[in-house]
Amino acid sequence: MGNDADDTKTTFGGESLAAQAMGSIDPVTKAVVQPIHLSTTFIRDPDNAYRSGFAYGRADNATVRELEAVLQMLEHGAAALAFGSGMSAAVAVFTSLPRGAKVLAPNVMYWALKNWLSNEAKATLGLDVRFIEMQDVDAVRAAAVPGCDFIWIETPSNPLWGVVDIAAVAEIAHAAGARLAVDSTCATPVLTQPLLLGADLVMHSASKYINGHSDVVAGVLVTRELDASWQRIEKIRASHGMLLGPFEAFLVMRGLRTMHLRVRAACANALGLANALRQHPLVTEVLYPGLPDHAQHGLAVRQMKGGFGGMLSIRVRGGEASAIATAARVGLWKRATSLGGVESLLEHRASVEGQGSPCPPDLLRLSCGIELSEDLFADLDAALHDAAAQTS
Numbered sequence: 034m035g036n037d038a039d040d041t042k043t044t045f046g047g048e049s050l051a052a053q054a055m056g057s058i059d060p061v062t063k064a065v066v067q068p069i070h071l072s073t074t075f076i077r078d079p080d081n082a083y084r085s086g087f088a089y090g091r092a093d094n095a096t097v098r099e100l101e102a103v104l105q106m107l108e109h110g111a112a113a114l115a116f117g118s119g120m121s122a123a124v125a126v127f128t129s130l131p132r133g134a135k136v137l138a139p140n141v142m143y144w145a146l147k148n149w150l151s152n153e154a155k156a157t158l159g160l161d162v163r164f165i166e167m168q169d170v171d172a173v174r175a176a177a178v179p180g181c182d183f184i185w186i187e188t189p190s191n192p193l194w195g196v197v198d199i200a201a202v203a204e205i206a207h208a209a210g211a212r213l214a215v216d217s218t219c220a221t222p223v224l225t226q227p228l229l230l231g232a233d234l235v236m237h238s239a240s241k242y243i244n245g246h247s248d249v250v251a252g253v254l255v256t257r258e259l260d261a262s263w264q265r266i267e268k269i270r271a272s273h274g275m276l277l278g279p280f281e282a283f284l285v286m287r288g289l290r291t292m293h294l295r296v297r298a299a300c301a302n303a304l305g306l307a308n309a310l311r312q313h314p315l316v317t318e319v320l321y322p323g324l325p326d327h328a329q330h331g332l333a334v335r336q337m338k339g340g341f342g343g344m345l346s347i348r349v350r351g352g353e354a355s356a357i358a359t360a361a362r363v364g365l366w367k368r369a370t371s372l373g374g375v376e377s378l379l380e381h382r383a384s385v386e387g388q389g390s391p392c393p394p395d396l397l398r399l400s401c402g403i404e405l406s407e408d409l410f411a412d413l414d415a416a417l418h419d420a421a422a423q424t425s
């Protein structure tokens with residue numbers, strides 16, 4: 034990109050776009066880092082028009098638009114919208130569907146959203162949501178009969194890390210007359226671009242890898258086409274007050290500049306740990322798409338470019354008590370929910386999800402950060418041995 038014109042930027046790779054958070058250069062100051070626009074209101078032209086495109090801060094914000102421009106390019110979409118959280122981005126999508134819409138969703142997916150779909154989406158929006166096994170393409174084909182309106186998938190999916198075939202499900206969805214949305218939070222824009230595989234919408238919790246520093250809650254949607262349903266989502270964001278704040282948008286752009294480096298480091302740590310832990314005497318199973326014996330490893334190799342993600346789960350020998358005792362004994366790993374930050378986090382997931390969760394009670398979910406892999410292994414290894422000594 035030249036230092037003024039930005040019409041060539043879509044030809045740059047994701048690394049280049051993200052490193053410069055390449056929205057546009059402020060023509061007045063030529064600042065390399067975008068300013069934070071805080072104004073909630075904008076002056077009307079004397080002839081009563083709003084030529085700047087901005088009128089009031091609930092609908093839109095210039096700093097948020099900068100972030101959206103980068104995310105739209107990274108995901109190869111037609112437009113992006115940033116939201117106050119990943120949940121609000123997802124809820125905006127479902128709110129845009131007509132009453133009675135038939136929706137297919139995965140039976141293993143981000144728990145807070147599954148809860149909302151199970152308990153709220155029917156009661157408040159009148160959606161008809163069915164949960165199915167999304168890794169099984171035949172099961173999706175059988176469920177996606179004509180009349181199905183919308184399919185939501187998540188890949189790799191929380192917290193068992195199954196991989197869903199985006200291209201295959203997109204084809205099935207479109208044949209049935211349905212649209213496909215992908216929660217790509219854990220794949221990140223670095224490893225997978227769902228819109229290029231045929232998805233209609235991609236959603237991210239930018240609280241995770243996109244921001245990457247565990248200090249902003251934010252969400253993103255990117256669309257393949259500027260269609261009527263996208264316009265509905267835009268209206269819903271404005272009227273429901275779901276827009277991301279300008280300071281948060283600035284922080285997410287700052288995080289985004291190092292996303293490729295962080296994600297690659299997290300992937301390398303996760304793969305190293307997965308390989309070390311699968312031979313560990315106190316670990317009965319390692320769930321990670323990068324392992325050759327993972328049920329969808331071949332698909333993961335095709336669909337995820339440059340890594341298998343920073344997330345994995347382990348099942349601890351001795352059951353739930355041993356898993357919780359292990360979590361109690363880590364030092365470098367932080368015992369906390371969430372994922373995708375530079376610091377490694379570990380969580381006993383069944384305690385979070387509670388009743389009805391498909392998560393086994395002996396499972397610990399690991400979000401690999403960018404620390405030294407030897408330190409991460411040594412800390413977890415010591416915790417596993419301490420816990421085993423204590424609980425046996």
Ligand SMILES: *Cc1c(COP(=O)(O)O)cnc(C)c1O
Nearest residue numbers: 118119120143216218238240251
């Ligand atoms: C965190 C997360 C969400 C929800 O995003 P928030 O920013 O916490 O609202 C949705 N999907 C996945 C996969 C997530 O990890």
